[in-house]
Structure formats: C-alpha cells, structure tokens
Amino acid sequence: MKIIVCIKQVPDAKDVRLDPKTNTLSREGVQAIMNPYDRHALEEAVRLKEQHGGTVTVLSMGPPQAEEMLREAVSCGADEAVLVSDRAFAGADTWATTYTLSQAIKKIDDFDLILCGKQAIDGDTAQVGPGLAERLDIPFVAYVRKINDCTASAIRAERLMDDGYDLVEVPLPALFTVVKEINEPRIPSLKGKMRAKKIDITKLTAVDIEADPEQLGLKGSTTQVVKVFSPELKGARAMLVGTADEQVAQLYEKLSPLL
Amino acid sequence: MLQIDIESCIGCGICESTCTFGAIKVEGGHAVVGETCTLCGSCVDVCEVVALSIKREEKITQGDLADWSGVWVYAECRHGRLAPVALELLGAGRKLADQRGVPLSAVLLGSKIEGLADELIACGADKVFVVDDPALASFTDDAYGNALSALAKKHRPEIILAGATAIGRSFIPRVATTLATGLTADCTNLAIREEDGALLQTRPAFGGNIMATIVCPHTRPQISTVRPLVMKPLARDAGRKGEIIKVNLDPALLKPRVKVLDSVVEDLDRVNLSEADIVVAGGRGLESEKGFAMIRELADVLGGAVAASRAAVDSGWIPYPHQVGQTGKTVAPKIYFACGISGAIQHLVGMQSADTIIAINRDADAPIFDVATYGIVGDVLEIVPKLIEKFKGRKGA
Numbered sequence: 001m002k003i004i005v006c007i008k009q010v011p012d013a014k015d016v017r018l019d020p021k022t023n024t025l026s027r028e029g030v031q032a033i034m035n036p037y038d039r040h041a042l043e044e045a046v047r048l049k050e051q052h053g054g055t056v057t058v059l060s061m062g063p064p065q066a067e068e069m070l071r072e073a074v075s076c077g078a079d080e081a082v083l084v085s086d087r088a089f090a091g092a093d094t095w096a097t098t099y100t101l102s103q104a105i106k107k108i109d110d111f112d113l114i115l116c117g118k119q120a121i122d123g124d125t126a127q128v129g130p131g132l133a134e135r136l137d138i139p140f141v142a143y144v145r146k147i148n149d150c151t152a153s154a155i156r157a158e159r160l161m162d163d164g165y166d167l168v169e170v171p172l173p174a175l176f177t178v179v180k181e182i183n184e185p186r187i188p189s190l191k192g193k194m195r196a197k198k199i200d201i202t203k204l205t206a207v208d209i210e211a212d213p214e215q216l217g218l219k220g221s222t223t224q225v226v227k228v229f230s231p232e233l234k235g236a237r238a239m240l241v242g243t244a245d246e247q248v249a250q251l252y253e254k255l256s257p258l259l
Numbered sequence: 260m261l262q263i264d265i266e267s268c269i270g271c272g273i274c275e276s277t278c279t280f281g282a283i284k285v286e287g288g289h290a291v292v293g294e295t296c297t298l299c300g301s302c303v304d305v306c307e308v309v310a311l312s313i314k315r316e317e318k319i320t321q322g323d324l325a326d327w328s329g330v331w332v333y334a335e336c337r338h339g340r341l342a343p344v345a346l347e348l349l350g351a352g353r354k355l356a357d358q359r360g361v362p363l364s365a366v367l368l369g370s371k372i373e374g375l376a377d378e379l380i381a382c383g384a385d386k387v388f389v390v391d392d393p394a395l396a397s398f399t400d401d402a403y404g405n406a407l408s409a410l411a412k413k414h415r416p417e418i419i420l421a422g423a424t425a426i427g428r429s430f431i432p433r434v435a436t437t438l439a440t441g442l443t444a445d446c447t448n449l450a451i452r453e454e455d456g457a458l459l460q461t462r463p464a465f466g467g468n469i470m471a472t473i474v475c476p477h478t479r480p481q482i483s484t485v486r487p488l489v490m491k492p493l494a495r496d497a498g499r500k501g502e503i504i505k506v507n508l509d510p511a512l513l514k515p516r517v518k519v520l521d522s523v524v525e526d527l528d529r530v531n532l533s534e535a536d537i538v539v540a541g542g543r544g545l546e547s548e549k550g551f552a553m554i555r556e557l558a559d560v561l562g563g564a565v566a567a568s569r570a571a572v573d574s575g576w577i578p579y580p581h582q583v584g585q586t587g588k589t590v591a592p593k594i595y596f597a598c599g600i601s602g603a604i605q606h607l608v609g610m611q612s613a614d615t616i617i618a619i620n621r622d623a624d625a626p627i628f629d630v631a632t633y634g635i636v637g638d639v640l641e642i643v644p645k646l647i648e649k650f651k652g653r654k655g656a
Contacts, residue, residue, distance in 0.1 A: 011465075063294055090260065091298040094432070095441060123464055125444040130400065130432035139516040140400050142429035156520070162425045163337065166397070167521040174517075218260075218298050218313075222441030225299040227472040228279045231463065231604065233629035235616060240635050247635045248645040251617065254633060256653065258594060258615060259537075259561070 001054035001152070003045040004114045006101060006132070007038040007073060009066040010122040034069045037117025039076075041178050043185040044147065045115050046077035052150060055079045057108060061089060061100050067201055075188035075196035082108065086206040091218030094123075098131035099220060103209040105136060113155070114175040118143055129177035139174040145181045260314055261292045261302070267310035274302035274311060279469055299471070326415055327479035330356040333407060333421035333431070334365040334379055334387075337398065338524065341375055343534070344422030344487040349383035351449055351490035352420055355458070358451045362386060364416070368406050370396035373505070380501030383493045387503050388414075392513055397522060398426050399515035404433035406508055411438060416480050418458055420449070423484035435482050441475035442482045447489050458483070467585050467608035488533065488591040489612055532581060537563030538592040540583060540610070543570035544599020544620060544639045551576040553643045554598060560650045566590065566610075568600045584609035599639040602627025619643070 012033045034042075045056045057080040058073040060066045070081035084104045092100065105111070114133075119126035126142070133140035143160040150156075153172055158165045160179055170176075188196070206216060214220060240247040261283075268289040275283055275290070282296035290302075290311070303311045332352045334345040349365065356363035365384040367376060369391065376387040390406050403426075411419065411434070419434070421427040423445045435442035448461035452474070458481040461472045475481040532538065539561065541554035551571060558565045565581055572582045583590055585605040595613035600606060602618070602625055610616070611630045618631035619639050628634045635642055 090296075093441065095436070098436065121466065124466075126428050127432040127435075127442060127444055130429060131436045133400075134404075134433045134436040140429075140433070141517060142400075143425055160425065161337070161398075161522075162342075164523045164525040166519050166523070169518040169520055171516055222435075222439075222478050223443060223473050223475050225297065225471050226459070226474050228297075228299045228301055229470050229472075231467065231470050231608070233607065233611070233626070235618075235628065235630040235634075236632045237628060238631075238633050239628070240633060244637055244641055244645060247637065248642060248649055251633060251635065251646070252649050252653075255594065255615075255617075259653075 001048060001052050001113065001150075002111045003048060003054060003056050004105060004108060004111045005038070005042045005045045005056060005058050005073070005078065006114065006116045006128070007042065007058050007060050007069065008035045008117075008120045009033070009060065009062050009069045010035045010120050032065065032069070034072060035117050035120045035122075037119060037121070037178065037180060039117070039185045040180050040182050041115040041117050042073055042076060042078065043183045044178055045113075046186075047183065048113070048147070048150060049077070054112075057082060057111075059101065059104060059108070060084070061092075061097060061104070070201055071196040071199070072188065074199050075192035076186060077192060080202070081199060082202045082204060084204045084209060086216075088206045088211075088213060088216045091221065092216065093221035093223045094125055094127040094131055095222040096216055096218075096220035097128055098135050099215045100209070100211060101128070101132050102135035103211045104204055105132075107204065107209050112152075112172045114138075114173070116175070116177045118177045118179050126177070129175060133175040136175070139170050141168055141170055141174065141176050144176045144178045147182075261296055261298060262312050262314055263290050263292060264310045264312070265289045267308050269308055269310075271307070273305050273307065277301050277305045324417075324477075324479050327417040329361045329414070329416040330359065330363050330418045331411070331416040331420070331480070332363070332365045332384070333419065333427065334367045334375070335422050335424060335426055336367065336369050336372055336375060337426065338522070339369075339372065341378060342422055342424060342487075343492075344424060344427075344485070345379070346382045346492040347487065347490040348420045348422065348485060349379065350492040351485065352418075353383040353493060355418060355449060355451060356385075359417070359456060361417070364388060364414075366390075366407060366410060368395050368403055370394075373503075376503045378495075380503075381495050381497050381499050383499070385501050387501060388506055389503060390506050390508055392508070394510065394513035394515070397519035398430075399517045399519060400430045400433055401515040401517060402513045404430045404437065405512040408434050408437040409508055409512055410506065411480060419480045419482045421482075421484050423486045427484045431482060431484055438478075438480065438482075440478040440480055440482060441473075442484070443473045443475070444484050446483045446485045449483060449485070449490075457481070463585075463608055467604045486589055488589050532564045532566060532583075533588060533590060535564035535590070536593045537561050537596075538566050538583075538590050538594070538610075538613070539563050539596040539598065540566035540568065540600060541571050541576075541598045542568035542600030542606075543574070544601075545571065545576070546599075546640070548574075548576045550599075550640060553640075553647065557596065557598075557643055557647050557650075560647055561594075563592075563594070563596075568603075568606050597627050597631070598643055600627055601625045602630065
C-alpha cells in the first residue's frame with residue numbers, strides 16, 4: 001500500500017499572542033512545528049504500513065525551512081519526503097494550495113491512500129483535504145477517528161459527526177482527514193533519527209510540477225484578505241463592589257428578572 | 260509580492276508597527292519585507308507616502324459577476340431533523356438578501372425531508388429547493404457535493420452560506436472546488452460592502468488571536484461556512500409565504516463512491532450544552548476536582564448545563580465534551596457564568612456571544628472581565644457557595 005501524508009509547518013498557535021499595545025502577533029519564542037493533526041495522519045500511515053506493507057511518503061508545500069519538519073517525519077517512520085517550495089507559492093489561499101499539492105501528487109503519481117490532518121492550527125480552515133480530493137477526483141472522508149479494516153481495494157472507517165459517528169466503506173484510492181482521537185503518535189526512534197539525517201529530500205519547484213503560473217500563490221487565489229484586526233471584546237464590564245455578600249446580593253437582583 | 264518603493268519610503272516605521280505578523284521592518288532607512296508576510300495589505304493602507312503596494316494582476320472573471328444573483332442557505336438536516344444552524348443562517352441570509360435586493364433561498368437535501376420546507380419558509384426563506392431522493396438518505400460528500408454544485412451551476416446564486424458543522428466543513432470545500440470559486444471557513448460575521456456589494460466574510464485565525472476579513476473578488480458564488488450559534492434566527496412566522504421547488508437530479512450525480520454502513524448517535528451531553536439557556540463554567544481557579552463540584556451544584560440549582568475551560572479539562576476535573584472554546588464547543592446561552600476562568604482568547608471565542616456573562620475571578624486584570632456583563636473580583640471558592648445558597652432560596656420561594 002502506497003500512502004502519501006500531507007503535512008504543514010505552522011507556528012505553535014498556543015504560544016501566539018496578540019500584543020495589545022503594538023497590535024502585533026508576538027512570535028517571540030514561538031516555534032515552527034509540524035501541525036499537530038498532521039502528526040496523527042503520519043502515525044496512522046506508518047501503522048497501516050507496518051500492518052499491510054508498503055511505503056509512506058510525506059509531502060509538504062512550504063518555505064525551505066520546512067525541510068526540518070520533513071526530516072522529523074522521516075524519523076517517525078516515513079520512507080520518502082517531498083518538499084514543494086517556490087517563491088511563486090507565496091500568498092496562496094486554499095484554492096491555490098490544493099492546486100499546487102495536486103500537481104505535486106500527479107508527479108509522485110502512484111498512491112492508494114492520502115492522509116491529512118483535519119485542519120492546520122494556523123488557518124483552521126479544514127479546506128485543503130476535501131479540496132485536494134476533488135481536484136484528484138477521488139473519494140473523500142473527513143474527521144476519521146478509526147480505521148477498522150483495510151484491504152488492497154477498500155477501507156472501512158469511522159468518521160466523527162456532530163451527533164455521533166458514521167461507519168463508512170471507501171474504495172481506494174481515497175483521501176481521509178483524521179482527528180486526534182485516531183491514535184497516539186510515537187516519538188522518533190534512534191534508527192529513525194539516523195535515517196532522517198541522511199535521507200535525500202526530493203525538492204520540487206513550480207516548474208518541476210508543471211504548474212500553470214496563473215494558478216499559483218496570490219495570483220491564483222480566489223480569496224483575498226482585506227483586513228486583519230484584533231478581536232473586539234465588548235463586555236459592559238459592570239464591576240460589582242462591596243463585601244462578598246453584598247456582591248452576591250447585587251448579582252442576584254440583576255439576574256432574577258432573567259431567570 | 261509586497262513591493263516596496265525604496266525611493267519613496269521615508270523609513271517612518273508606521274508599517275512596522277501596523278503589521279500583525281511582524282513581517283516588515285525598517286532596516287537601512289527603508290522598509291524590508293520578510294518571510295512571514297501574508298500579503299494582508301494592512302501596511303499598504305497605512306503608508307502615508309504610498310511606498311508600498313501589492314501587485315495583484317486582474318484575473319479573468321467567470322463571465323459577468325452580475326449574472327450571479329440571490330442568496331442561498333444550505334439547510335442542513337440529519338436523521339430527519341433540521342440543524343439549528345440552518346435557521347440561524349436564514350436569519351443572517353435574510354439581512355444580506357434584503358440589502359442586496361435579491362431573494363433568499365434554502366436548499367434542502369435528503370430523503371423524506373420535503374416536510375421540512377415549510378419550516379424554512381416560516382423562518383425567512385422566499386424559495387426552497389428540495390432534492391428528496393433515497394440516494395441522499397445518508398450524508399456522503401459525493402452525492403451532497405454534486406447535488407449542491409449542480410443546483411448552483413443552474414441557478415447561479417451570488418452567495419451560498421452553510422453551517423461550519425461536521426457536514427458543512429466536509430462537503431462545502433468540494434462544492435467550491437467544483438465551481439472554481441473561493442470559500443471562507445468558520446465565519447463569525449458577514450456584511451455587504453457598500454461600494455460593490457461584495458460579501459465581507461470575517462473569521463478568527465491563529466486560534467482566535469486575530470480576526471481576518473476576506474472577500475472573493477473575481478468569482479461567484481461567494482461561499483462561507485458559518486460557525487453555529489453566532490447568527491440569530493428570525494422569529495418564526497407561520498404566515499410567511501414562499502415557493503417550494505422540487506428538483507429531480509440525474510441519478511448518476513447522486514451515486515456516492517463512499518458507502519455509509521451505519522450512523523450512530525452518541526454523546527447527547529454535548530447537544531445539551533449547546534442548547535442550554537444557562538451555562539455554568541469552571542476553570543483553573545477552582546483548584547481541584549472538589550472545587551469543581553461546586554460548579555455542578557450551581558448549575559443544578561439554576562437548571563443549567565456544566566462547562567469548563569481547557570485548563571479544567573486538562574486537569575481531569577471534567578471530560579472533554581464539556582470544554583468550551585476554540586478547540587471545544589461554541590455556546591451562546593442567555594446567561595454564562597465564568598467561574599475561576601481567566602479568559603484566554605481561545606476560551607472567549609467559544610462563549611462571547613452569550614447574552615449576559617458573569618465573571619468571577621480573583622485577578623482584577625483577567626481578560627475574562629473584558630467580555631463580562633457583570634464582574635466580581637473575589638475568591639471563586641468563597642463566592643460560588645454564596646451564590647448556591649442565594650439561588651437555592653429563590654427556587655424554594
């Protein structure tokens with residue numbers, strides 16, 4: 001079974017804070033990490049390979065620094081790593097991103113399954129997985145929390161829904177996005193780390209993937225950001241005063257008509 | 260690419276202090292752009308000497324954008340019930356449609372769901388497109404995506420809204436890709452831009468730390484998924500008139516590649532939290548599982564649901580389905596009690612649309628007070644028991 005895992009390097013969002021004075025995202029000490037959901041996609045791919053044989057290729061679109069993350073993925077069990085990187089990709093929205101990734105995947109050519117994290121923690125759009133499946137014209141399942149059964153031609157899996165879950169059967173090749181409940185990612189093995197150091201990462205540019213320049217980056221994007229601002233907090237901020245008992249009594253007065 | 264005209268640039272640094280992403284710096288007397296630039300354009304707007312520009316080549320649009328008219332809402336239903344977000348979107352869509360002077364239509368996909376169309380009209384739709392077909396009994400991305408895409412290609416709406424639910428976020432990206440147009444996920448605000456009628460779509464990014472307003476300038480329809488519980492439904496009016504249009508689609512379009520073998524409903528607790536009128540939430544300030552028990556008691560006395568911040572869930576005081584915030588649930592009750600919750604932005608995005616917010620926290624500078632209707636600075640372990648006593652008395656009275 002040949003599996004491609006799409007992974008993205010993101011700033012660690014839990015450390016990103018908006019500085020209220022300067023109105024800038026404070027990136028001090030914020031590390032570039034592998035998108036946490038993608039880590040689960042990678043782990044699931046490696047487990048499937050261990051059970052059924054095959055190869056795992058990690059694919060990322062990003063700046064040259066993303067190479068570091070791809071090496072980490074190899075240390076966690078990926079066999080091959082591909083980085084699609086070009087200045088022409090800058091400013092890509094999800095439409096241009098799925099185009100770029102689909103061109104790269106056509107170059108890699110042979111696959112049975114593509115796994116992605118359910119979303120990236122910087123943009124939180126969850127659009128690249130389904131958009132990519134549509135571009136490749138293969139079946140898609142979102143929010144996979146368990147792969148129950150896997151043969152050479154089909155997979156049975158559970159997808160998380162808002163009110164429970166669905167059990168689905170999907171012919172291969174297909175694309176799944178996974179949620180973190182699916183597994184517990186492993187830490188890199190020593191052998192894996194050795195391999196990661198030595199591996200040749202395949203690097204592809206816009207020309208290598210035979211991309212139409214009109215479809216790339218900002219130019220190829222269907223959406224445009226027109227404004228970025230800090231969230232507005234609009235509480236009335238009526239601070240109650242007095243002893244604890246007095247404050248509780250005031251609150252009781254205010255809330256009683258609402259109950 | 261952000262282009263900097265070095266000749267014009269005076270190195271004033273206004274752009275540097277405006278950039279949310281820290282991507283532009285004044286070096287050697289003029290602005291220099293770095294790798295983290297997202298081309299958001301904030302710096303271009305503030306530059307007083309017009310030294311900054313973003314080169315955007317005009318795209319060939321898909322024919323005349325004015326050919327696309329009308330606002331559509333995808334009316335999600337599952338297991339024969341309308342999702343509450345469908346009615347919320349009709350409320351939001353009604354305003355957009357009226358402002359644009361166009362009709363508001365709902366799209367209903369499923370099997371044996373025709374009866375739901377009247378409800379959609381009562382809640383604001385002028386027209387309801389109904390595709391009632393056994394092939395749509397279970398949700399599949401293929402069949403639902405093909406059905407909505409086919410309808411949109413034929414009737415050419417300018418805007419499509421769908422809930423940012425498991426179903427909406429799964430198949431709407433497929434629709435946008437098929438129609439070769441833009442999609443903005445998880446919107447929390449929608450408005451019409453006066454000068455050209457474009458849809459301004461605002462959404463949180465970076466875990467809610469920043470908000471971004473996005474447009475879809477060259478293609479139609481403009482598609483948004485919208486976070487549940489943010490928009491307000493209209494008051495139901497059974498006297499409203501509307502047109503129900505039954506559509507039969509080519510069976511080949513509705514043949515899914517993915518087979519749904521079983522559909523299991525679980526975790527009703529979660530549903531209760533989203534629909535509760537009163538939510539009592541506890542955080543790190545409760546200090547222990549024992550402290551957290553008071554939250555359950557207060558919720559009990561008030562007849563409300565129990566919620567928690569991520570800190571309380573991570574401490575193991577309460578399971579994940581009760582977590583409110585960016586990585587948990589969004590709630591919008593009539594009254595929200597935040598007890599011992601400092602109010603990290605990730606928590607605020609999940610509860611700030613509550614009508615009345617009561618914050619109780621020891622730290623007077625805690626950000627939770629910025630969204631509070633009423634604030635009490637004090638020890639939550641002292642205040643909450645007093646509230647329990649007080650409201651217990653009310654119940655008996």
